[in-house]
Amino acid sequence: MTAPYSDELTARFGYDLYLGGEAENNAWIKQVLLRRTHRRYADRPVPESIIRLILAAAFSASSKSDFQQASVIEVNDREQRDKLAALLPDMPQISLAPVFFVFLGDARRLERMSKHPVRNGALEGFFNATVDAALALQTATLAAETLGLGTCPISVLRNHVEAVGDILALPEKVFPVAGLCLGYPAQPGFISMRLPPEATVHRDRYDDNAVAAVAAYDRRRDARHSLKDRQKSPEIFGTAEFYGWSEDKARQAMTPEGTGFAEWLRARGFDLTK
Ligand SMILES: Cc1cc2nc3c(=O)[nH]c(=O)nc-3n(C[C@H](O)[C@H](O)[C@H](O)COP(=O)(O)O)c2cc1C
Numbered sequence: 001m002t003a004p005y006s007d008e009l010t011a012r013f014g015y016d017l018y019l020g021g022e023a024e025n026n027a028w029i030k031q032v033l034l035r036r037t038h039r040r041y042a043d044r045p046v047p048e049s050i051i052r053l054i055l056a057a058a059f060s061a062s063s064k065s066d067f068q069q070a071s072v073i074e075v076n077d078r079e080q081r082d083k084l085a086a087l088l089p090d091m092p093q094i095s096l097a098p099v100f101f102v103f104l105g106d107a108r109r110l111e112r113m114s115k116h117p118v119r120n121g122a123l124e125g126f127f128n129a130t131v132d133a134a135l136a137l138q139t140a141t142l143a144a145e146t147l148g149l150g151t152c153p154i155s156v157l158r159n160h161v162e163a164v165g166d167i168l169a170l171p172e173k174v175f176p177v178a179g180l181c182l183g184y185p186a187q188p189g190f191i192s193m194r195l196p197p198e199a200t201v202h203r204d205r206y207d208d209n210a211v212a213a214v215a216a217y218d219r220r221r222d223a224r225h226s227l228k229d230r231q232k233s234p235e236i237f238g239t240a241e242f243y244g245w246s247e248d249k250a251r252q253a254m255t256p257e258g259t260g261f262a263e264w265l266r267a268r269g270f271d272l273t274k
Contacts, residue, residue, distance in 0.1 A: 003016070003019070004023065004025040005019065005023065005025075005029070005030065005033065008030045008033035008034055009033065011033070011034060011191050012033050012034070012191060012193065012194055013193065013194055013196055014193050014196075014217070014220035014221065014223075014224065015196075015220070017196075017197065028146070031145065031146065032142065034191060035141075035142075035145055035191075036150075036189040036190060036191050036192065037150070037151065037152050037153070037189070037192075038150025038151065038152060038183075038185040038186075038187075038189050039093045039152045039181070039189075040093070040096075040185070040186040040187055041093070041096060041097050041098055041150065041181070041182075041183025041184060041185065041186050042183065042184040042185065042186045044098070044183070044184045045098055046098045046099050046149065046182060046183060046184070050147055050149075051074075051099060051182075053143070053147070054140050054143045054144050054147070054149075054182070055072065055074075055101075055140065057139055057140065057142075057143035058070075058072070058136040058137070058139045058140035058143065059136060060139065061132070061135040061136045061138075061139040062135060063132050063135070064128040064131055064132060065128070067110055067128060067129075067132070068109075068132065069105060069106050069107055069109065069110065069125075069128055069129035069132040069133070070103065070104065070105070070106060070129070070132040070133040070135070070136040071103075071104040071106040071109070071133075071174065072101050072102065072103050072104065072136070073101065073102045073104065073168055074099070074100075074101055075100045075101070075102060075168075080167060080168075081094070081095060081100055082095065083163075083167045084100075084102075084157070084164065084167060084179070087157070087160040087163055087164070088154070088156055088157070088159075088160070091154060091156065093152050093154075093181045094154060094179065094181060097152070097181030097182055097183045098182065098183040098184075099181070099182040099183060100179060100180070100181055100182070101140070101179065101180045101182070102157065102164075102168060102176050102178075102179045102180075103133045103134075103136055103137040103140075103176070103177045103178055103179070103180060104133055104170070104174050104175060104176055104177060105126065105129030105130045105132065105133045105174070105175050105176075105177050106129055106132075106133075106173075106174050107120045107121065107125040107126060107128075107129040107173040107174070107175075107270075108120075108171060108172060108173040108174050110125070111173065120173065121173055121269045121270045121271055122270075122271060122272070122274040123272045123273075123274060125173075125270075126175075126265070126270050126272055129175075130177055133177035133178075134177055134178075137153060137177065137178055137180060140180060140182075141153070141180070144182055148184065149182055149183060149184055149185070150182070150183060150184065150185035150189065151180055151181060151182050152180070152181040153178040153179065153180050153181075154178055154179030154180065154181065155177070155178040155179075156257075157176050157178065157179050158176055158178075158257075158258045158261050159257055159258055159260075161175070161176065161258070161260060161261050161264045162260060162264060164176055165264065165268075170268075171268075172268045172269040173268060173269045173270065174268075175264075175265060175268070190225075193217075193220065193221045193224060193225075195213070195214065195217050196213055196216075196217055198210060198213035199211065199213040199214055199217065214245075214246050215246075217245065217246075218242075218244030218245050218246050218247075219244065221244065221245050222242070222243075222244050222245075226243075227243050227244070227245070227248050228242075228243050231243050231248075231251075232248060232251040232252060232255075233251055233255070236251075236254075237251055237254075
């Protein structure tokens with residue numbers, strides 16, 4: 001008899017993790033282990049009640065100090081959606097998804113609702129609002145997946161933050177964390193293998209050698225889904241004999257992203273040096 005999570009753990013990590021004893025067999029945890037981003041959606045509307053329920057779940061996420069610094073914009077208007085989609089032509093899901101949200105860090109509300117001279121534009125305010133918005137985004141994702149929908153976050157919106165800010169009329173101290181496409185999946189999608197616990201889970205203190213586990217992960221991931229023929233920027237980095245996840249991500253990280261974001265934030269009331 002196989003252990004309860006054997007298939008799901010193998011699907012997620014490329015091998016059956018040792019859980020260290022009997023873990024209760026739970027259908028929802030299995031669904032989380034098998035979760036995946038969906039970028040194509042069926043031509044099937046999402047009922048309004050489901051949208052309301054997903055957002056209610058999203059705003060049930062925990063919140064730093066109960067400050068509740070997440071907000072969301074539902075982009076229903078076709079013209080508004082098209083303006084955003086036009087910024088990112090290689091992400092057609094922004095236009096095609098039945099539902100599109102933009103999750104915002106909202107460091108503004110705390111200042112506006114107060115009779116006191118609250119100043120929330122330092123790094124702490126920015127960071128707390130970012131974390132709150134990210135938690136709401138992920139809770140929306142899990143809620144949607146639980147209801148049979150698929151989602152795709154869109155953080156590349158921030159590469160066009162000036163235009164996005166104008167289109168969505170974002171005031172000072174309100175900033176986009178990520179968009180979220182939602183719809184019923186048009187295809188099964190695939191599970192993206194994750195780093196093993198040896199690389200990500202440290203015991204009692206940080207172990208700088210944990211990174212050594214990435215090499216075997218690269219091989220496992222390559223055996224399932226090779227990137228060999230999709231090497232990024234070979235004209236700069238050359239063609240690698242073995243092209244694994246770590247090489248792919250290093251090349252990606254060498255290409256600057258979101259370069260105008262810091263300046264945009266500064267112009268909108270944030271001083272992240274404090
Ligand atoms: C904050 C955040 C931003 C993301 N932004 C984008 C994006 O702009 N475009 C996109 O296609 N996917 C985006 N994704 C999806 C990731 O690419 C995806 O989660 C990752 O490849 C792992 O795949 P999985 O979610 O299927 O496991 C984003 C995910 C997160 C958490």
